[in-house]
Amino acid sequence: MTQPTRHPSRGVSLLVIAFLAGGVWIDTAALHLVERGTVTFALPFLVAVVAFAVTEGVVMHVELGKNAHSVSLAEVTLTVSLFFVPTGQLPISRVLGGGIVLLLVRKQRPLKLAFNLALWFLDVAVASLVFQALRGALDAGIERMVVPAVAAALAAALVDSLAVNAVIAATSFELDLTRALRFVETCMLGALGCATAGLVCVGAMAHSPWLLIPMVLMLALYLFGFHHFAALRAQHSNVKVMYEFAAELSRTPHSDQVVGLVLRRVAELLRAERAVLYLHDHETGQLARTIRSEDGVNHTTEVALRDLPPALQQAMEGDQALVLRAGSQDTACIELLDALTAKDAVLAPLSGEQGLRGVLVLTDRTGEVTTFAKDDGLLLQALTSHAVTALANARLVERLDHESMHDSLTGLANRARFQERLTRALRRTGDGVAVLLMDLDRFKEVNDTLGHHHGDLLLQEIGVRLSRQMRQGDLLARLGGDEFAVLMTGVDQEAAVAIAERLSRALNEPMHLHGVEMEVGASIGVVHVPAGRPGNDHEATLLLQRADVAMYAAKQHYTGVHLYLDELDGYSPRRLALASGLRGAIEQGHLSLRYQPQARVGDRAVVGVEALVRWEHPVYGTVPPDDFISIAEQTGQIRELTRFVLNAALADRARWAAAGAPLSVSVNLSVRNLMEPDLVAVVRELLSKHAVPAGQLTLEITESHLMSDPARTAEVLRGLSALGARLSIDDFGTGYSSLSYLKQLPVSEVKVDKSFVRDVAEDAEDAAIVEAILGLAHTLHLQVVAEGVEDERSEERLRELGCDLMQGYHLARPMRGEELLGWLAAAKLPRVRSLPTPRERFASA
Numbered sequence: 096m097t098q099p100t101r102h103p104s105r106g107v108s109l110l111v112i113a114f115l116a117g118g119v120w121i122d123t124a125a126l127h128l129v130e131r132g133t134v135t136f137a138l139p140f141l142v143a144v145v146a147f148a149v150t151e152g153v154v155m156h157v158e159l160g161k162n163a164h165s166v167s168l169a170e171v172t173l174t175v176s177l178f179f180v181p182t183g184q185l186p187i188s189r190v191l192g193g194g195i196v197l198l199l200v201r202k203q204r205p206l207k208l209a210f211n212l213a214l215w216f217l218d219v220a221v222a223s224l225v226f227q228a229l230r231g232a233l234d235a236g237i238e239r240m241v242v243p244a245v246a247a248a249l250a251a252a253l254v255d256s257l258a259v260n261a262v263i264a265a266t267s268f269e270l271d272l273t274r275a276l277r278f279v280e281t282c283m284l285g286a287l288g289c290a291t292a293g294l295v296c297v298g299a300m301a302h303s304p305w306l307l308i309p310m311v312l313m314l315a316l317y318l319f320g321f322h323h324f325a326a327l328r329a330q331h332s333n334v335k336v337m338y339e340f341a342a343e344l345s346r347t348p349h350s351d352q353v354v355g356l357v358l359r360r361v362a363e364l365l366r367a368e369r370a371v372l373y374l375h376d377h378e379t380g381q382l383a384r385t386i387r388s389e390d391g392v393n394h395t396t397e398v399a400l401r402d403l404p405p406a407l408q409q410a411m412e413g414d415q416a417l418v419l420r421a422g423s424q425d426t427a428c429i430e431l432l433d434a435l436t437a438k439d440a441v442l443a444p445l446s447g448e449q450g451l452r453g454v455l456v457l458t459d460r461t462g463e464v465t466t467f468a469k470d471d472g473l474l475l476q477a478l479t480s481h482a483v484t485a486l487a488n489a490r491l492v493e494r495l496d497h498e499s500m501h502d503s504l505t506g507l508a509n510r511a512r513f514q515e516r517l518t519r520a521l522r523r524t525g526d527g528v529a530v531l532l533m534d535l536d537r538f539k540e541v542n543d544t545l546g547h548h549h550g551d552l553l554l555q556e557i558g559v560r561l562s563r564q565m566r567q568g569d570l571l572a573r574l575g576g577d578e579f580a581v582l583m584t585g586v587d588q589e590a591a592v593a594i595a596e597r598l599s600r601a602l603n604e605p606m607h608l609h610g611v612e613m614e615v616g617a618s619i620g621v622v623h624v625p626a627g628r629p630g631n632d633h634e635a636t637l638l639l640q641r642a643d644v645a646m647y648a649a650k651q652h653y654t655g656v657h658l659y660l661d662e663l664d665g666y667s668p669r670r671l672a673l674a675s676g677l678r679g680a681i682e683q684g685h686l687s688l689r690y691q692p693q694a695r696v697g698d699r700a701v702v703g704v705e706a707l708v709r710w711e712h713p714v715y716g717t718v719p720p721d722d723f724i725s726i727a728e729q730t731g732q733i734r735e736l737t738r739f740v741l742n743a744a745l746a747d748r749a750r751w752a753a754a755g756a757p758l759s760v761s762v763n764l765s766v767r768n769l770m771e772p773d774l775v776a777v778v779r780e781l782l783s784k785h786a787v788p789a790g791q792l793t794l795e796i797t798e799s800h801l802m803s804d805p806a807r808t809a810e811v812l813r814g815l816s817a818l819g820a821r822l823s824i825d826d827f828g829t830g831y832s833s834l835s836y837l838k839q840l841p842v843s844e845v846k847v848d849k850s851f852v853r854d855v856a857e858d859a860e861d862a863a864i865v866e867a868i869l870g871l872a873h874t875l876h877l878q879v880v881a882e883g884v885e886d887e888r889s890e891e892r893l894r895e896l897g898c899d900l901m902q903g904y905h906l907a908r909p910m911r912g913e914e915l916l917g918w919l920a921a922a923k924l925p926r927v928r929s930l931p932t933p934r935e936r937f938a939s940a
């Protein structure tokens with residue numbers, strides 16, 4: 096169905112013709128009621144023309160919602176003229192006097208001008224007819240003229256208001272009945288007031304024309320009072336408006352919603368046809384222009400600052416609202432209005448400590464009668480300042496939201512966001528879901544050899560490369576370190592694997608970073624949930640665990656990409672149970688310690704013990720640390736775990752010392768612990784809590800871990816050493832560190848990894864490695880512990896090589912704290928009071 100074409104101007108033209116015809120007809124009818132003399136346009140006619148022109152200029156504005164109505168004092172003139180101007184000439188004097196004002200002062204457009212003039216003609220003709228008809232019936236005498244005059248004025252107002260309603264309906268094609276009736280009521284009330292004032296003037300003039308002077312004065316005072324009252328009312332309603340605006344803003348959380356609300360409300364409140372907001376983004380340096388169009392939709396586009404009219408740029412820099420009135424003669428004002436293609440405008444700059452910059456522009460006051468005034472500028476400025484605060488708050492919240500969900504280095508989604516989106520995707524069982532988990536193969540080498548800066552650049556480059564391969568709607572995230580993940584929905588298994596292979600190829604391409612070429616490569620684990628499977632047993636965590644299993648399989652088999660299959664994952668139910676139960680275990684004290692003695696090679700004098708953690712699990716029994724330390728590290732629980740171990744080990748050591756066995760105690764630290772800012776403080780606090788001398792505590796750090804972030808770990812190690820604690824490098828020989836690097840660290844001890852110790856008696860190569868470690872360590876004044884000494888022959892060989900201490904099943908298996916004193920007594924081994932520092936050892940040698 097096609098919409099009928101609407102031609103509002105055609106309707107108005109028809110009304111104009113009808114008014115004129117009606118006016119002429121009614122005027123003629125009125126003429127018939129009076130005695131007809133010769134038609135001369137004498138003095139009263141000319142006075143009436145002037146009086147209509149003057150009083151037409153004095154308008155009282157009554158604002159009703161979006162529409163402003165005006166009551167002009169010309170209606171006073173009409174009442175007075177009914178008495179003095181010959182019938183028949185009255186409508187002409189009204190049209191002439193009022194027309195001058197509309198044409199020269201208000202510069203109305205032709206159609207509107209024609210409408211108003213025709214309507215006046217009709218109004219006044221009706222007034223004349225009513226007046227003459229009633230006056231004839233009532234006979235002359237000023238007192239008897241009150242009713243005809245009032246009736247005439249009311250009749251004219253009724254016709255006027257009905258006609259205006261008709262034209263509003265004709266142009267907008269709709270009729271709001273309540274508003275129309277309210278308008279009629281206002282007009283009638285205005286007419287009643289004007290008629291009364293007119294009658295008083297006529298009465299006074301009948302007495303003496305001089306009385307007209309105090310009458311006019313009184314009218315002026317009355318007008319002044321009215322304006323004052325109107326201003327107060329406007330102020331009062333502004334306060335209300337401001338309060339409501341602020342309240343509405345505070346309920347609007349998103350910045351684009353804030354912009355929409357501001358444009359809508361401000362345009363409504365200031366009765367502007369158009370509202371535009373220019374907002375400068377100081378981060379991107381771009382300027383966004385949001386326009387609220389007549390259909391209420393907002394359109395945002397980027398614009399260049401230099402493309403804005405200079406006057407608009409200036410307005411943005413200013414700190415006050417700018418009011419550009421219709422008909423202004425100021426050239427700058429005219430220029431800016433031209434640039435804005437507007438008849439009038441009001442602009443308020445956006446500024447604030449919050450770093451926002453921009454300008455809010457309202458153009459084209461609705462209705463023809465008024466233009467923007469100074470008060471509108473003040474109101475807009477005040478509304479804008481509320482808008483600025485709301486906008487700054489909304490942006491801050493959005494930024495924090497973004498930061499909490501994104502990785503700051505690559506700008507990709509972070510683990511939290513990935514998990515959230517995955518959970519949501521799994522709820523929609525209609526889609527097939529795939530998770531790709533990837534770990535870079537040689538990232539650590541890049542980081543270690545070229546430093547962190549290159550490491551960061553590499554991660555960023557990887558982010559860009561992967562993003563390029565992404566399909567629309569898939570989510571790429573950096574989960575941490577060199578681990579990236581992709582979430583895909585609406586894919587089948589083959590497609591998921593194909594995409595993983597494409598990503599793998601992209602990552603295998605050499606990278607060029609600041610002139611350095613490198614090949615990193617990645618291992619990608621793929622897990623797929625077919626469409627329509629209920630999501631419950633495919634929770635996000637489980638899916639990620641499976642992707643992890645597949646990724647390790649890809650790493651082990653050097654396949655690049657590996658799809659998760661159930662048989663890969665024999666241990667995963669246990670691992671999952673451990674992962675979910677660890678927090679409770681730490682809190683409920685299900686962790687316990689075992690201690691393994693360390694003794695001097697040769698005389699087997701016991702010098703200390705190493706604390707090794709165990710988990711007494713209700714289902715899996717005693718769980719070894721290798722099964723849960725990595726979980727604790729990944730889930731951030733290593734902090735609590737290490738605190739538990741340190742506290743328990745120092746408490747036990749204090750008990751042994753009190754029982755006469757002041758052994759040294761070693762505790763293992765994870766490299767993650769070295770990243771905790773308060774680690775040194777915690778160690779200090781626990782030492783003093785249990786009154787253990789710092790020198791009796793040794794902290795072990797695994798060599799390969801130590802090298803993952805040498806600069807950072809070195810600083811923490813120095814802090815720990817400054818406390819007086821001893822530092823030991825665990826599993827020595829498995830990492831890449833050189834002994835000369837260790838020279839720079841405040842280390843007292845190295846523990847040769849058990850893989851070299853086990854066969855030291857038989858394997859000449861292992862023996863050579865141990866010998867080399869011993870030689871270098873001793874030159875650096877480091878004490879050497881051999882771990883994993885399982886038999887007599889190994890101990891004997893270590894003695895020949897000159898090893899200092901040993902630890903292993905041959906001496907003792909790890910035992911509970913309460914067993915230790917009994918073991919010491921039973922073994923009847925010599926004891927030394929404290930561990931020799933390297934210097935003491937060399938001094939005695």
Ligand code: C2E
Binds near residue numbers: 691721764797849904
């Ligand atoms: P580690 O620090 O190198 O500890 C020595 C490991 O070798 C212990 O295993 C110990 O039971 C085992 N061991 C001792 N003597 C022999 C032997 O003669 N032959 C063989 N084959 N093994 C021997 P455990 O207790 O399972 O601990 C494994 C690893 O878990 C530890 O290696 C350490 O890296 C880590 N770990 C243990 N407790 C903690 C802890 O409280 N915190 C942290 N971060 N890691 C811990």
Ligand code: MG
Binds near residue numbers: 705763795825
């Ligand atoms: Mg250890």
Ligand code: MG
Binds near residue numbers: 848
């Ligand atoms: Mg070890």
